[in-house]
Amino acid sequence: MQAKRWLELFSLFIVLPLLFLAGVKQFGPYLLVLLAGVGGVCLWLLVSDQTFKRVRLWNWQEGKPHLKASLRLFLPWALATAAIVYFWLPESFLQWPAEQTSLWLLTLLLYPLFSVIPQEIIYRTFFFHRYKAILPTHSLRLGASTFLFGFAHAIYGNWLAVALSAVGGAMFGMRYLQSRSTAVVVIEHSLWGCFLFTIGLGSYLSLQHTV
Numbered sequence: 001m002q003a004k005r006w007l008e009l010f011s012l013f014i015v016l017p018l019l020f021l022a023g024v025k026q027f028g029p030y031l032l033v034l035l036a037g038v039g040g041v042c043l044w045l046l047v048s049d050q051t052f053k054r055v056r057l058w059n060w061q062e063g064k065p066h067l068k069a070s071l072r073l074f075l076p077w078a079l080a081t082a083a084i085v086y087f088w089l090p091e092s093f094l095q096w097p098a099e100q101t102s103l104w105l106l107t108l109l110l111y112p113l114f115s116v117i118p119q120e121i122i123y124r125t126f127f128f129h130r131y132k133a134i135l136p137t138h139s140l141r142l143g144a145s146t147f148l149f150g151f152a153h154a155i156y157g158n159w160l161a162v163a164l165s166a167v168g169g170a171m172f173g174m175r176y177l178q179s180r181s182t183a184v185v186v187i188e189h190s191l192w193g194c195f196l197f198t199i200g201l202g203s204y205l206s207l208q209h210t211v
Contacts (some may be wrong), residue, residue: 005134005196012038013127013148021155028207031155032114039118042126052129056180063181070175070188078195085200092200107197113188120186123169124148124176138177146170153205159203168192 020034046052081148086093096104127145135141142188150166168189176185196205 003059003133005131009131009134014151017152017155024155024207031207034112035122036114037119039121042122042130046121046126047062047127049129056125056182058183059179059181060183063179063184066175066179066181066184067187069178070184070191070208073171074188074191074195078192081196082199089200092203094198095200096202097198104197104202107202111193111197112186116186116189116193119149120172120176120189122184123152124173124185125182128173128176142170142173142177145173149173156205156207158204160201162206164196 003096016038020031032067045059047054079162082093096107123145127148131141131144135144146169149169149172150162153165155162156162172185172189175188176182179185195207196202
């Protein structure tokens with residue numbers, strides 16, 4: 001059983017991203033479709049598992065306090081991040097809202113629904129439940145999930161996407177462990193993602209210059 005789980009983990013979280021990276025020019029336009037498909041399969045496996053507590057998909061009762069904590073974390077670090085982009089990448093600062101307004105607005109609308117939700121189902125809810133037998137401690141699952149989440153973003157072809165995603169993966173993974181709520185982590189992930197797209201890092205977190 002453990003060998004099968006390891007094979008599944010390796011295939012889904014290492015082989016699949018590598019295959020996508022190898023064919024990014026051909027398959028890049030279908031990234032959201034692929035994410036939705038994999039997310040749907042992972043969700044089906046979760047709800048079909050008698051040992052999975054479905055309440056963790058929302059869990060507002062336990063999750064609400066962690067929303068406030070996520071906002072307290074977001075505000076100072078968002079200001080610091082905006083300042084870094086302003087001084088380090090002044091030509092990119094607020095570029096999408098100013099120069100690609102339609103793309104920016106479409107991203108703010110579609111990103112949480114078709115990117116964040118599948119990612120959080122796959123890399124947090126599914127990963128933390130599915131691989132308990134082979135990664136028996138919270139720290140092991142958090143570390144593996146963080147690494148693999150950053151690794152998956154190598155498809156964007158730049159180190160910044162990998163680094164930002166690894167930091168985000170650690171933050172979202174910790175939040176999921178604390179709140180046991182996919183919904184809470186989806187909100188936090190959406191907040192950070194939309195903010196980064198807004199302040200000028202959208203080109204590093206999309207395939208528009210890769211495909």
